[in-house]
Amino acid sequence: MAKIALFGATGTIGARVLREALGRGHQVTAVVRDPAKLADSGAEVVRGDVLDPHSVAEVAGGRDVVVSAVGPGSGDPGVLVTAAKSLIGGVCTLGPDEPRPRVIVVGGAGSLRTPGGQLVWDAAGVPEPVRALMHAHGEALDFLRTVPVEEVRWSCLSPAAQIAPGERRGTYRLALDDLVVDEDGGGSHISAEDYAVALVDEIERDAHAGKRFTVGY
Numbered sequence: 566m567a568k569i570a571l572f573g574a575t576g577t578i579g580a581r582v583l584r585e586a587l588g589r590g591h592q593v594t595a596v597v598r599d600p601a602k603l604a605d606s607g608a609e610v611v612r613g614d615v616l617d618p619h620s621v622a623e624v625a626g627g628r629d630v631v632v633s634a635v636g637p638g639s640g641d642p643g644v645l646v647t648a649a650k651s652l653i654g655g656v657c658t659l660g661p662d663e664p665r666p667r668v669i670v671v672g673g674a675g676s677l678r679t680p681g682g683q684l685v686w687d688a689a690g691v692p693e694p695v696r697a698l699m700h701a702h703g704e705a706l707d708f709l710r711t712v713p714v715e716e717v718r719w720s721c722l723s724p725a726a727q728i729a730p731g732e733r734r735g736t737y738r739l740a741l742d743d744l745v746v747d748e749d750g751g752g753s754h755i756s757a758e759d760y761a762v763a764l765v766d767e768i769e770r771d772a773h774a775g776k777r778f779t780v781g782y
């Protein structure tokens with residue numbers, strides 16, 4: 566059983582990570598800006614802000630893993646970079662006798678390589694606001710890649726090109742920096758439920774420290 570602090574538990578992806586982790590018997594603390602939104606979740610709920618390293622440090626102590634599933638909504642995508650820096654900065658402020666938790670960040674698909682060799686964010690037809698969000702995820706990943714795993718065992722899990730609520734199959738395929746394309750060649754998909762399965766598997770297996778990896782069918 567892992568002790569997990571989860572930012573973004575009220576979101577589309579975070580809610581599924583919360584449900585998957587609780588369903589497997591992990592001890593999850595949901596760290597949210599408005600605890601009233603998660604009144605009946607079955608998780609311990611505390612107030613916090615991922616953009617504040619002190620807030621991160623408060624929940625990082627005594628936890629095995631800090632997960633961030635935060636997103637900017639319709640706001641400034643740059644908060645993703647601030648959030649990555651705050652997560653790492655926050656866990657690094659723990660005292661010398663406190664073990665640092667691992668950090669797992671929900672990433673974006675834009676910086677993945679397609680079978681044709683281009684990056685997803687360079688594909689024709691990507692709307693400009695989506696491209697900006699993708700680049701913000703890319704900048705956050707660039708920052709994480711500067712963090713030695715000896716300092717913080719971080720991982721970043723990028724979804725397939727298309728992620729949406731759907732069926733929990735319990736099966737998926739993983740790759741590192743290459744987009745996972747559906748086996749029938751018909752695109753790149755993952756349900757938010759199976760994304761959550763892969764993320765909680767990573768919590769349990771600790772298989773991608775210091776790496777970005779991605780999940781699709």
Ligand SMILES: NC(=O)c1ccc[n+]([C@@H]2O[C@H](COP(=O)([O-])OP(=O)(O)OC[C@H]3O[C@@H](n4cnc5c(N)ncnc54)[C@H](OP(=O)(O)O)[C@@H]3O)[C@@H](O)[C@H]2O)c1
Nearest residue numbers: 573574575576577578579598614615616634635636671673
């Ligand atoms: N869904 C997709 O299609 C998709 C695709 C690729 C990548 N992603 C990435 O996956 C991540 C999650 O996506 P989503 O669709 O689940 O997002 P979402 O439904 O918009 O949820 C965003 C979550 O972030 C939380 N949040 C925002 N700012 C915060 C802060 N300062 N402190 C703590 N929590 C904060 C929100 O909490 P509040 O309830 O307080 O607002 C909410 O729980 C995003 O980074 C997104 O870019 C999503």
